[in-house]
Amino acid sequence: MAKPEMIASAANPLVKDVRRAIGRGGLTSQGWCVAETVHLLEEALRSRCQVRQVLAAESAREQLPALDGIRLAMLPDALLQKISGTEASQGVIALIEPPEWKLEQLFSGQALVVVLDGLQDPGNAGAIVRAAEAFGASGAIFLKGTASPFNPKTLRASAGSLFRVPFLYGMDPGLAHAAFEENRVKVYAAVPTRTGAEVRTIAEADLTQDCALIIGNEGRGVSAEWRRLAEGVSVPTVAVESLNAAVAAGILLYEAHRQRSRP
Amino acid sequence: MAKPEMIASAANPLVKDVRRAIGRGGLTSQGWCVAETVHLLEEALRSRCQVRQVLAAESAREQLPALDGIRLAMLPDALLQKISGTEASQGVIALIEPPEWKLEQLFSGQALVVVLDGLQDPGNAGAIVRAAEAFGASGAIFLKGTASPFNPKTLRASAGSLFRVPFLYGMDPGLAHAAFEENRVKVYAAVPTRTGAEVRTIAEADLTQDCALIIGNEGRGVSAEWRRLAEGVSVPTVAVESLNAAVAAGILLYEAHRQRSRP
Numbered sequence: 001m002a003k004p005e006m007i008a009s010a011a012n013p014l015v016k017d018v019r020r021a022i023g024r025g026g027l028t029s030q031g032w033c034v035a036e037t038v039h040l041l042e043e044a045l046r047s048r049c050q051v052r053q054v055l056a057a058e059s060a061r062e063q064l065p066a067l068d069g070i071r072l073a074m075l076p077d078a079l080l081q082k083i084s085g086t087e088a089s090q091g092v093i094a095l096i097e098p099p100e101w102k103l104e105q106l107f108s109g110q111a112l113v114v115v116l117d118g119l120q121d122p123g124n125a126g127a128i129v130r131a132a133e134a135f136g137a138s139g140a141i142f143l144k145g146t147a148s149p150f151n152p153k154t155l156r157a158s159a160g161s162l163f164r165v166p167f168l169y170g171m172d173p174g175l176a177h178a179a180f181e182e183n184r185v186k187v188y189a190a191v192p193t194r195t196g197a198e199v200r201t202i203a204e205a206d207l208t209q210d211c212a213l214i215i216g217n218e219g220r221g222v223s224a225e226w227r228r229l230a231e232g233v234s235v236p237t238v239a240v241e242s243l244n245a246a247v248a249a250g251i252l253l254y255e256a257h258r259q260r261s262r263p
Numbered sequence: 264m265a266k267p268e269m270i271a272s273a274a275n276p277l278v279k280d281v282r283r284a285i286g287r288g289g290l291t292s293q294g295w296c297v298a299e300t301v302h303l304l305e306e307a308l309r310s311r312c313q314v315r316q317v318l319a320a321e322s323a324r325e326q327l328p329a330l331d332g333i334r335l336a337m338l339p340d341a342l343l344q345k346i347s348g349t350e351a352s353q354g355v356i357a358l359i360e361p362p363e364w365k366l367e368q369l370f371s372g373q374a375l376v377v378v379l380d381g382l383q384d385p386g387n388a389g390a391i392v393r394a395a396e397a398f399g400a401s402g403a404i405f406l407k408g409t410a411s412p413f414n415p416k417t418l419r420a421s422a423g424s425l426f427r428v429p430f431l432y433g434m435d436p437g438l439a440h441a442a443f444e445e446n447r448v449k450v451y452a453a454v455p456t457r458t459g460a461e462v463r464t465i466a467e468a469d470l471t472q473d474c475a476l477i478i479g480n481e482g483r484g485v486s487a488e489w490r491r492l493a494e495g496v497s498v499p500t501v502a503v504e505s506l507n508a509a510v511a512a513g514i515l516l517y518e519a520h521r522q523r524s525r526p
Contacts, residue, residue, distance in 0.1 A: 123386060127506075127507035127509070127510055130506060130507060130510075131506055131507070131510050133501075133502045134498075134500040134501065134502055134505075134506055135500060135501060136501035136502065157507065159505070159507075164502075203521065235397075235517065236520070236521075236524070237397040237398060237520075238396075238397065238398060238399035238520065239396045239397055239399065239427075242397075242422070243390075243393060243394055243397055243513065244390035244393055244394070244420065244422075244509060244513070246390070246507060246509065246510055247390055247393075247394050247509055247510055247512075247513035248513075249510075250506065250507070250510035250511075250513055250514055251513055251514055251517045254498065254514045254517070254518075255517075257499070257500070257501065258466065258499075261499070
């Protein structure tokens, strides 16, 4: 391993760049995403994503995995904590080339695409991609107006699934709809039970066919456009009309996996 | 309605008290919990919880529901935003007497008790109580070491369910276990699939009997004590070994409701 670079100043251009990326919840100026835990770094190393650089606090040196050929910069603990977006940093920040996926890769096999329709909370967005991978979804789409997949908080909540699940982001709903038509994918939208008696429950809907699942924004739910274009399905509940968006998405994905695993 | 009090200074004792409660994620010095959205205020008014005081920004006056007999203080917008724990405050902070529940109230009817075993994220804790209400759980237990139900973030994530679902907090695991034995409640613990081939999936386990579901901490999962005392059940997944804690809890509760609704 090459000798690590030493960075001691908050004025260092790389430090400033990473801090800005964390602050605005996006990529660095070089287009790298910021991963803030040892676990995420390990997941990135195991994935096909390229780790471009690692910043580590001096006290975290022992925890670092093998970084063959990867640039490493060592920082004083206080400086790394200052950059970090977490309350108690693990002392590691990895800069990773985000994966690039082609549309057709989202529809491979028995298609199951989860579509984030304007979700604002990166924690929810990341947890949904994590559940998508857990239940064998073929891909994820972050529609325009949704939290960024490259927000360090989204990445963290995905627990590394964003390094593996094929996804597209900033996508126009019209383009997504055209892609669903072209790939003969049935489109379901998660709606609250109160929407009407004509809405099928997720257990009644056929989730074994190639399908896309639209998950709405935390406040307003699924947008009017998708309510029109998609068939509404609801999670049957006893008492409240809605669930946390990530919980609802997780249940839909679980139900799809349950139906698809039936002998 | 009585004439509202006017508060203009950040040095006002009530302002300082509310700010401290939000800062440390707990109750005010008078033992009131802090609810930060109009929706939560409305949910509290509809519940059996007593709303003790409302603080409102001048610009939010029009949005206030009827507050018969409830003390109201008006604040300049900038001061209310300064107190608020949210990035873009809705301009309303309600102080609410937390509900008090007795142990037996958690086991009413066909018991289904969700147990939070050291969860740290108030967003997860609140989303779980929201799902508990949605799927007809009889109660929730926040074991010692779990995020506080009175953290304004927990309350917000519960979307008001904490005003209605019977719950206890700060409970010792030993006491909880004794209560389960006394009430003849079967105890299941959510464990990752990898734990072993002997673990039943949640679809195989009988969730129609009176039962408690132990949901583990985000990092370490269910504690060793509950692994010993409870029967492990797993959410069957394809790829990753774990899910976000609130997503996993939501799926367990959905499955329990599904089994209990079967004709």
